[in-house]
Amino acid sequence: MEKEIRIIGILIKDRQKEAGEVQKALTSYGCSIKTRLGLHEVNENYCSNAGLILLELTGDYAEMDNLENALFKIEGIEVRKMKF
Numbered sequence: 337m338e339k340e341i342r343i344i345g346i347l348i349k350d351r352q353k354e355a356g357e358v359q360k361a362l363t364s365y366g367c368s369i370k371t372r373l374g375l376h377e378v379n380e381n382y383c384s385n386a387g388l389i390l391l392e393l394t395g396d397y398a399e400m401d402n403l404e405n406a407l408f409k410i411e412g413i414e415v416r417k418m419k420f
Contacts, residue, residue, distance in 0.1 A: 340419050342400055346389040346407060347414040351376070354412045358389070361410065365403035370394040 348354050362369065369391050376387035393400045407415045 340397075342393040343418040343420075344391040344393060344404065344407070345416045345418075346391070347416075348387045348389065349385075349412055349414070351385055351387050354410060355387075357410045358407070358413060361403065361406040362389075362391075364406065365399060368393050368395050368399045368403050 346358060348358060362372070371390075371392035373390040374387060375390070377384035393403065404415065404417060407413065
């Protein structure tokens with residue numbers, strides 16, 4: 337059986353309020369994260385308080401599920417996932 341590819345998108349609406357809790361969850365399950373990409377709007381006059389993190393997960397499916405569950409418990413963020 338082919339391994340599934342799992343992508344998680346995390347929309348952080350207030351980076352100053354929620355980033356600490358999100359980072360704690362990501363650190364706890366860091367071995368499940370193959371790729372991490374952080375995006376937020378920024379230019380010389382503006383830095384958005386919202387941000388988007390994209391994760392490509394790997395490894396044990398139970399650990400991936402644990403990471404997802406930890407993220408779903410954090411208030412103020414939106415979590416979406418894709419499986420291929």
